Amino acid sequence: MSALLALNAGSSSIKFALFDLADTPLAMPPLWQGQVSGLHGPQPRYQDGLADHPLPVDQASAIQSALQHILAQLPRHLGTRALAGVVHRVVHGGDRHVAPTRLDRSTLAALRSLIPLAPLHQPHALEAIEHCQGMLPDTPQLACFDTAFHHTLPEVEQLLPLPSELRLQGIRRYGFHGLSYQYLAQVLPQRHGDTAQGRLLCAHLGSGASLCAMQAGQSVATTMGFSALDGLMMGSRSGSMDPGVLLHLLDTAHYSPAQLADLLYRRSGLLGMSGLSADTRVLLQQEADHPGARQALALYVRRIVRECGALVAVMGGLDMLAFTAGVGERSAEIRRRICEGLAWLGISLDDNANKAHAPLISSPDSRIKVVVEPTQEEWMAATAARALL
Structure with a gap:
């Protein structure tokens, strides 16, 4: 038996959910879910199905502090299951990453180069990934990208009215919130025909x-x-x-x-x-x-x-x-x-x-x-x- 942890590190919060891989499809609701909110505010809070309380964090490393608390709760929710992997929501995948991918050194370097395109989100996701790699060195780290769902955009929707040489530098329209839209594309036909x-x-x-x-x-x-x-x-x-x-x-x-x-x-x-x-x-x-x-x-x-x-x-x-x-x-x-x-x-x-x-x-x-x-x-x-x- 094994489980998969999903992490969504944003600009002011970290959402998390643990799923049992034995379920087909994945269990909904998950085995465990919650969030740390208000990360960079005066009083961050930890919330899950059982707890809701202030969470003191080191503001110099707020994401790391929050992740340490989340991962410390993980064993009691895993029970006898093994942790098969951690999947991270990453806002920007650029031109290359249009599907889920395993994270290695070269992939992380490529994602780091995209920080200027998503400065409010990309750094937080990368910090969460690197911290998880340190705390769970033997656990596969994976990423899904908000831009990936929009790879079906017609070419005319990708273009910007700028000199063509800039497009060769990756300056084009990508689209975001892709995981949310992918979910709706999958679920709404089941709900509404x-x-x-x-x-x-x-x-x-x-x-x-x-x-x-x-x-x-x-x-x-x-x-x-x-x-x-x-x-x-x-x-x-x-x-x-x-x-x-x-x-x-x-x-x-x-x-x-x-x-x-x-x-x-x-x-x-x-x-x-x-x-x-x-x-x-x-x-x-x-x-x-x-x-x-x-x-x-x-x-x-x-x-x-x-x-x-x-x-x-x-x-x-x-x-x-x-x-x-x-x-x-x-x-x-x-x-x-x-x-x-x-x-x-x-x-x-x-x-x-x-x-x-x-x-x-x-x-x-x-x-x-x-x-x-x-x-x-x-x-x-x-x-x-x-x-x-």
Whole structure:
């Protein structure tokens, strides 16, 4: 008997899940799952099915501290099972990595070279991998990539309007949140039938946010491109930005590249506009009395609606709209506002189903099915890693 540990090390959290490899398909729910959240904040927390408590960490090595605590709990959940491997979610795989892979020295070097393309996420995943290699030297380490699902993008969707020699340097559109979209592509047809195999628009709305247009379960267009900054407005990220603004800041305000990165990744989006919070729950509570919160939410929804329209045009219509990730799964009000902006498509919500976060939230007379599906990135990574093992 053996098990597989899936780790998802993000910019402020580490999610984990342990799966029994004897199960076909992999057990859902897993044997054990949880997260360490608020890693770089004043009070990180450890949560799993049995525990929920503050977790003191060394801020100089927060990821290592959190992993040490997670791995210390592992033996009692493994029981008599052997640990067959650890699979890591890695945001960027570049051109080369379009399938799950075993991690060795040369692969890690290649992934390290991609840090400039995903500076908010890639370093954390690599730090987690290297720490696990040190603590579990005899256990295979594997990676699944968020960019991999989008390798089916048509060439025209990969291109950027820049000189062709830059494409040879890897400057192109990649797409992200691939594990989440791959999970939806696999599960939604089981839940909702053939409609999900048609023209499907998925909205992954969390602290990071993107849309993906799928046909026959494959990615045909997406809002994130070269980096995880592109597309929708997000919690603290700007999303698509007129490059003239950046040239202006470089020229007249003398921003350094590091200052620009900090502005676009950490001080923009809902947080920057509102001056209050990156959390839609906080902004919804405050919007009646806080003009910044009201403006931020209005632009957030507007950008989603506008990009939905663009992807519907690319597909030539729409059969199903799916919401996932933190905001998409749990904010009935944000879903309502988005669907109200897309009413021209024939979308009509069942208010009670929406408020209950039901799997199907569209009304019977809606021309488009609207569904809510909690994402399972760790399960998706474990499923792919199991096949590789």
